[in-house]
Amino acid sequence: MANLLAAQGGRPLRDGLADLATWLGVTLVAGSALWVVADVIWHGVGAVNWGFVTTAPQDAGRAGGISTILVATFLVLLVCMTAALPLGLGAAMYLSEYGRGPMGRWVRRSLDVLAGVPSIVFGLFGAVFFVQVLGLGFSILAGGLTLACMVLPILIRTTEMAFSGLPQEYRAGAAALGFGPSGILLRVLLPAAAPGLVAGLILGVGRALAETAVLIFTSGYVDRMPDSLLDSGRVLSLHIFDLSMNVPGGDHNAYGAAVVLLLILLVINGIGGWLSRRWIGRGIVAS
Amino acid sequence: MSRPLADKWFRWGLLASAALSGAVVVLVVLFLLVASWPALADLGPGRYLTDTRWYPSGGLWGMSAMIVGTLLSTLGAVLLAAPLGILSAVFCHYYAPARMATLYRRLVELLAGIPSVVYGLWGLVVLVPIIARWHPPGTSLLAAILVLTLMILPTVALVADSALGQLPGSQVAGAYALGLSRAGVIWRIAVPAARRALATGTLLATARAIGETMAVLMVCGGVVNLPTSLFEPIRTLTANIALEMSYAEGLHRSSLFVTGLVLVLAVVTLVTVADRLGEEPTGG
Amino acid sequence: MIRLDTTGPTPAEPPLEGATAVPHSHSPDSDATVPYVALDRVGLSYDGTEVFRGVSLPLYRGAVTALVGPSGSGKSSLLTCINRLYELHPGARMSGTITVGGEDIHGAGADPVRLRRRVGMIFQKPNPFPMSIRRNLSLPLSEHRLPRAEWSARIEEALTAAALWDEVKDRLDHPAQALSGGQQQRLCIARALILEPEVLLLDEPCSALDPLATEAIEQLVMGLKCCYTMLMVTHNLAQARRVADQVGVLWGQGQPGELVEFGPTAQLFDDPQHPVTVAFMQRERA
Numbered sequence: 001m002a003n004l005l006a007a008q009g010g011r012p013l014r015d016g017l018a019d020l021a022t023w024l025g026v027t028l029v030a031g032s033a034l035w036v037v038a039d040v041i042w043h044g045v046g047a048v049n050w051g052f053v054t055t056a057p058q059d060a061g062r063a064g065g066i067s068t069i070l071v072a073t074f075l076v077l078l079v080c081m082t083a084a085l086p087l088g089l090g091a092a093m094y095l096s097e098y099g100r101g102p103m104g105r106w107v108r109r110s111l112d113v114l115a116g117v118p119s120i121v122f123g124l125f126g127a128v129f130f131v132q133v134l135g136l137g138f139s140i141l142a143g144g145l146t147l148a149c150m151v152l153p154i155l156i157r158t159t160e161m162a163f164s165g166l167p168q169e170y171r172a173g174a175a176a177l178g179f180g181p182s183g184i185l186l187r188v189l190l191p192a193a194a195p196g197l198v199a200g201l202i203l204g205v206g207r208a209l210a211e212t213a214v215l216i217f218t219s220g221y222v223d224r225m226p227d228s229l230l231d232s233g234r235v236l237s238l239h240i241f242d243l244s245m246n247v248p249g250g251d252h253n254a255y256g257a258a259v260v261l262l263l264i265l266l267v268i269n270g271i272g273g274w275l276s277r278r279w280i281g282r283g284i285v286a287s
Numbered sequence: 288m289s290r291p292l293a294d295k296w297f298r299w300g301l302l303a304s305a306a307l308s309g310a311v312v313v314l315v316v317l318f319l320l321v322a323s324w325p326a327l328a329d330l331g332p333g334r335y336l337t338d339t340r341w342y343p344s345g346g347l348w349g350m351s352a353m354i355v356g357t358l359l360s361t362l363g364a365v366l367l368a369a370p371l372g373i374l375s376a377v378f379c380h381y382y383a384p385a386r387m388a389t390l391y392r393r394l395v396e397l398l399a400g401i402p403s404v405v406y407g408l409w410g411l412v413v414l415v416p417i418i419a420r421w422h423p424p425g426t427s428l429l430a431a432i433l434v435l436t437l438m439i440l441p442t443v444a445l446v447a448d449s450a451l452g453q454l455p456g457s458q459v460a461g462a463y464a465l466g467l468s469r470a471g472v473i474w475r476i477a478v479p480a481a482r483r484a485l486a487t488g489t490l491l492a493t494a495r496a497i498g499e500t501m502a503v504l505m506v507c508g509g510v511v512n513l514p515t516s517l518f519e520p521i522r523t524l525t526a527n528i529a530l531e532m533s534y535a536e537g538l539h540r541s542s543l544f545v546t547g548l549v550l551v552l553a554v555v556t557l558v559t560v561a562d563r564l565g566e567e568p569t570g571g
Numbered sequence: 572m573i574r575l576d577t578t579g580p581t582p583a584e585p586p587l588e589g590a591t592a593v594p595h596s597h598s599p600d601s602d603a604t605v606p607y608v609a610l611d612r613v614g615l616s617y618d619g620t621e622v623f624r625g626v627s628l629p630l631y632r633g634a635v636t637a638l639v640g641p642s643g644s645g646k647s648s649l650l651t652c653i654n655r656l657y658e659l660h661p662g663a664r665m666s667g668t669i670t671v672g673g674e675d676i677h678g679a680g681a682d683p684v685r686l687r688r689r690v691g692m693i694f695q696k697p698n699p700f701p702m703s704i705r706r707n708l709s710l711p712l713s714e715h716r717l718p719r720a721e722w723s724a725r726i727e728e729a730l731t732a733a734a735l736w737d738e739v740k741d742r743l744d745h746p747a748q749a750l751s752g753g754q755q756q757r758l759c760i761a762r763a764l765i766l767e768p769e770v771l772l773l774d775e776p777c778s779a780l781d782p783l784a785t786e787a788i789e790q791l792v793m794g795l796k797c798c799y800t801m802l803m804v805t806h807n808l809a810q811a812r813r814v815a816d817q818v819g820v821l822w823g824q825g826q827p828g829e830l831v832e833f834g835p836t837a838q839l840f841d842d843p844q845h846p847v848t849v850a851f852m853q854r855e856r857a
Contacts, residue, residue: 091308094305095305103302120525129314180291181294262405
């Protein structure tokens with residue numbers, strides 16, 4: 001009885017402290033998040049206008065805009081997705097349909113390890129394998145391909161989940177209509193899994209866009225308009241890094257580029273969400 | 288092409304893409320090994336720990352300062368991010384009204400989606416000057432810890448959030464029925480029951496902190512230094528690679544690949560342990 | 572094209588390439604004497620566990636054969652032997668022989684894809700693909716490389732045969748999954764008919780449907796009877812009695828299923844021979 005009373009006596013204080021700690025912690029987190037976003041927008045939004053997006057950088061980026069950077073970023077993404085999408089789709093189909101054997105287990109484990117590799121290490125790998133061994137040099141092609149290696153695990157994992165989440169009845173139904181394995185996968189399961197595929201693609205593009213460390217030693221620093229995929233090109237995130245670290249007086253345009261980067265990410269995520277909602281809306285109305 | 292033949296080719300195509308995807312990690316490790324071999328053979332792994340300083344052109348290969356830099360910044364960030372992340376999840380489940388919880392989750396997701404270079408930019412332009420006013424030079428272990436904390440916090444928060452969400456409601460109701468207060472239910476029942484998932488989230492966050500390059504590179508100062516206080520500049524292993532790779536030659540370059548190899552080993556070990564933890568049932 | 576009892580006798584269809592199928596004939600006596608599908612001591616095991624064994628069963632053109640029996644006796648698995656769908660299960664092994672139109676389904680040169688085109692299947696749960704109604708029907712046509720010019724005519728024909736045309740003709744491009752359960756099942760029947768099969772396998776096609784939709788499907792099955800060889804699994808004895816011309820009882824409580832009795836519907840219901848059948852009929856009736 002005495003113990004119980006003692007415990008009750010101490011309780012309100014301790015509970016109050018726990019509540020206080022929670023509210024404090026959350027305020028801190030929310031405050032910091034808003035601080036970062038607000039700071040970037042506050043400093044950067046003044047730099048962004050049509051001219052900023054359409055003119056080439058001048059004076060190491062202090063003046064001018066980011067048109068060439070945007071082109072290089074787009075090309076790197078294009079190379080990355082062109083390489084990673086078919087490969088990832090094929091691998092995901094293999095894993096979801098035939099992946100129960102030792103081969104499937106091995107591929108899954110390898111991808112898990114690959115997902116853990118730090119991005120700077122992908123940069124090292126790309127600098128040796130694509131730049132030197134395959135002789136691509138510092139180029140958009142080398143950067144995009146290295147990036148493809150990095151986004152492969154996330155692409156395959158989301159795609160595989162989309163496929164294996166489909167009801168077994170689709171497979172049996174298609175097989176009973178005389179569809180061969182390729183028909184079942186490409187004509188029935190692929191369209192049915194489309195929303196999941198889009199989500200995976202968006203995730204992959206987002207990761208690739210945000211990435212910097214992979215590209216320092218693969219696609220290079222050159223900020224003029226790339227002539228071809230074998231030309232060096234500087235992506236947006238690397239441009240932000242370079243302006244803020246190596247170019248005195250580059251902060252203003254660095255913030256401008258950061259706002260553009262955040263905007264692109266926001267738009268891509270928005271499109272992804274909209275697309276998959278639309279797809280789901282069309283597929284499973286009132287089922 | 289006849290259908291059976293087409294199906295055969297199709298299946299081979301799938302197998303080939305799966306094999307190629309699985310082979311990427313083998314290629315990565317293989318080329319890291321090949322490129323770091325000269326350094327491992329000529330210098331031996333011991334030199335990196337026994338040499339006192341990092342001075343490649345002078346034949347000094349000590350990495351201990353950078354290893355300590357990586358460990359301290361990671362440790363500091365995890366010590367801050369883990370409790371904050373868990374508090375965030377607790378807040379969403381037990382404190383916030385539904386709409387506020389959704390809003391807060393969006394905020395954490397936003398935090399997760401910000402590219403690391405943007406964190407670096409913010410750290411460099413906003414955080415570092417503030418620290419510098421207090422205790423120059425500003426670019427410091429503290430700045431690295433704070434920026435890293437923000438970056439890995441969402442990892443802990445999102446994993447903890449889903450772990451608390453999976454707790455059976457009957458457990459929580461039962462605890463309330465025993466007369467426990469809200470804080471009692473949270474800290475004596477819910478959080479201990481989710482401890483395995485919380486550990487998983489923390490390990491994943493640790494792995495992320497160790498491997499993070501750009502944001503840390505931008506605010507840590509880049510000086511190879513065994514820090515004696517939070518305000519001294521440091522250099523992490525990842526920052527070392529990013530800073531020197533562009534001009535390193537020979538053994539120096541090879542040494543950077545050794546660093547890469549060590550990073551892969553550390554991160555992969557952490558992720559594997561986290562996966563193991565995550566596979567087993569929560570609360571067991 | 573798709574045969575309905577209202578369309579009257581149609582000329583024999585040219586056999587599919589490589590097939591040695593007997594040409595379609597609608598003279599009742601040839602239907603009655605030569606089974607179009609014949610199962611001879613067929614057994615199936617999953618990963619070494621026998622599901623059923625020793626089933627011999629003749630299926631005639633123009634007749635519905637019902638397969639009844641307690642759940643777990645392997646009725647549905649038996650259906651998947653006839654179109655080789657059991658092969659989707661990696662550990663499944665079939666014994667015995669099945670001929671469709673005189674051709675051994677496992678014989679040299681036999682191909683599951685070609686077989687499944689001749690043997691349509693309707694599943695327990697309606698399984699339209701998550702696409703438009705039209706796409707559900709055109710997909711099999713395009714998979715089997717039928718000329719695009721024929722598509723719309725075939726779609727209309729199949730939907731008419733499945734008694735769905737009037738209900739959906741104005742919304743062919745709406746998602747199939749927005750249809751009601753009964754409509755979905757009729758769409759699945761249309762999807763099977765569009766390939767002009769010779770045999771239809773129906774796996775408890777009404778078990779997920781309400782009584783009204785069930786009646787519609789039963790009507791449909793009886794209307795299709797003239798022109799197809801049909802095997803229907805059902806757990807509903809009254810349904811078997813209404814629809815089927817001959818009935819088989821598959822029995823297996825805790826052990827591999829066996830065909831304990833087989834015969835014309837009236838005989839089986841009014842004068843069952845095997846004690847197991849007698850007991851089963853009584854229990855179901857109660």
